Amino acid sequence: MKAIILFGHGARDVRWREPFDRLTGLWREQHSSTPVELAFLEMMQPTLDEAFASLASRGATQITVIPVFFGQGGHLRNDFPVLLAACREKYPQIALSATPAVGEDLAVLQSIVDFGARAL
């Protein structure tokens, strides 16, 4: 069974996660056969490891991690591969892949341009 993890930075203010909760809600409405979990790099739960454990216990065999970041800086180039490698080692039965950051996607960028245009 395929599953996805939406991986965000995390923040001290709990309200910061609201768009992430909306994202998982949209995913569940539209892709109900593919389980989704959130995971955060720091300051919020669950961790990437906890999200893996949750999906593994529900029978996931392929997990795609989607970094919900704009840019690919130190967090994604340095911290993220270490976390992924730890998950690969701990869950060898799960086929793990990761996409580039969502901010690398032209359609995501276009949606931001369109948001700006509507705000004028």
Added chain:
Amino acid sequence: MKAIILFGHGARDVRWREPFDRLTGLWREQHSSTPVELAFLEMMQPTLDEAFASLASRGATQITVIPVFFGQGGHLRNDFPVLLAACREKYPQIALSATPAVGEDLAVLQSIVDFGARAL
């Protein structure tokens, strides 16, 4: 003349800003009559004040600031209003407004869901 500022967090790794540079490129292609500048909260230039100065010198009379953030945490709830207030005081001739974070926009969130679906 209307203008916009795309306001991001900033990062140590210069490659982090690539999606922001692509965003301004898309905006300039599609909305060439509305000048755009990037601005960053920390670790990258220009600052919000510098972006205001640049647009003011080009004759902007209305500036809309678009926070290119997913969540609205401490940066947008605490730091950002202080920066905006300073710009309002320094540039009283410019009508200034700010939108919610782009992550509050349903179409932006949908574009992330669609990106995830294509990655499966």
